[in-house]
Amino acid sequence: MRTWMQFLMAGVLTVTLTASAAPTEAAAGPNVVFFLADDLGYMDVGANNPKTFYETPNIDALARKGMRFTSGYAACPVCSPTRASILTGKYPQRTGITDYIGAAQPEHWKRPTKLLPARYDERLALDETTLAEVFKAAGYRTFFAGKWHLGPEGWWPEDQGFDVNRGGIDRGGPYGGKQYFSPYGNPRLEDGPPGEHLPDRLANETAKFIAASEGRPFLAYLSFYSVHTPLMARPDLKQKYEEKRQRLGLEVQWGREGERQVRLVQEHAVYAGMVEAMDQAVGRVLGQLEKSGVLTNTILVFTSDNGGLSTSEGHPTSNLPLRGGKGWPYEGGIREPWIVVAPGITTPGTTCDTPVTSPDFLPTLAALAGVPLPRGLQPDGVSLVPLLRGGTLLARPIFWHYPRYGNQGGAPCGAVREGNWKLIEWYEGPRVELFNLTDDLSEQRDLAKANPEKTAELLAKLQAWRRSVGAQMPTERKPTDL
Secondary structure (H helix, E strand, O other): OOOHHHHHHHHHHHOOOOOOOOOOOOOOOOEEEEEEEOOOOHHHOOOOOOOOOOOOHHHHHHHHHOEEEOOEEOOOOOHHHHHHHHHHOOOHHHHOOOOOOOOOOHHHOOOOOOEEOOOOOOOOOOOOOOHHHHHHHOOOEEEEEEOOOOOOOOOOHHHOOOOEEEOOOOOOOOOOOEOOEOOOOEOOEOOOOOOOEHHHHHHHHHHHHHHOOOOOOEEEEEEOOOOOOOOOOOHHHHHHHHHHHHHHOOOOOEEEEOOEEEEOOOOOHHHHHHHHHHHHHHHHHHHHHHHOOOHHHEEEEEEEOOOOOOOOOOOOOOOOOOOOOOOOOOHHHHEOOEEEEOOOOOOOOEEEOOOEEHHHHHHHHHHHHOOOOOOOOOOOOOOOHHHHOOOOOOOOOEEEEEOOOOOOOOOOEEEEEEOOEEEEEEOOOOEEEEEEOOOOOOOOOOOOOOOHHHHHHHHHHHHHHHHHHOOOOOEEOOHHHO
């Protein structure tokens, strides 16, 4: 069996070679299990927030096994664009998916906003090379379970490189049947016994796939519907957290973010139950990896697609001290739980504060596994293997562009982080905000006027990047648009 260092060196040496169009005979690993949560905030897991109201022992255990990134970002403050960026290694602007799929296109826009939002693509193009296709070409078995939300039938996981699809369809949430409980009304997930819980079912499907792998390397991508709305928890967990809230004397408190209320205290019992059920599902999969004897030869990733939902749709969580939440360019909307376990590479229990972003996953996993990228594929992300080994990366800016009005109160905007500085450009104004995240993680002190040179420098980089990726901009509304 090849050692992890040999796999790493193979990844470095072959990353630019052409991947075969047909699966090749694979070596004996390493496997990859990718956990993707939906709408889970950075402060929702104990590894990032020891005082969190929620209980996440399995996710916390992952952090103790590997490296926890404290400045890990989603490429967008809403779901579909980030999901596309993970699978392609590209910024959402290159795939054209710049809003959640299902949002109104400009010709159907009815809200009385100053700008007309930019058009976006409603499916992940089949000619994009996905993470699953890269690993499948190297002989890996590929598996998907849970939320897809990257296009209609014909653009589902089985059309994008996954051998198995359990539950991945066009919907952005579990909106069929009894939603988080069977019957599911999902054409890619057979109904279970009445009352079966969706997170548990997705974990069991993933565990079955792992158990059946029988020594052949695999990529298992468990993309939870949790903790997206509808807000529904198992009765036992809801009761547990209602009692915990009362025991701790917690009460709801509200603040303001723009024109929206924002939750200031984590105390929502239903949401807490949803978080714990997802964490239990993570534990179920980890248990199967250990039972199958492959845990020490499996790369593990845990992250989320955008920040916690704090300003809309039940406002179920608080992201404090991070500002804002899902749909906003502030840290609460884009900073995510970000954990990578690479046996033989990562030192258990380490942290890294270097800013990283979701397009980095594809080149990183390919390099770790020694899987070649197709010739001509040029991801925007970079391999994080040097960081995982305790080293450094060349300094680089990280960018965002959200030319749309979300459902959570945010407006069209762009952002760039470089070092400790972060600039947000609001397109309605236009106006800019500048923050030093080292001194002001909560983004309360706008330094744009006090630092005109830094503001101009970062704004120029953001605008140049938008041109380089062909970013579509919102437009001024005409009287006929209103």
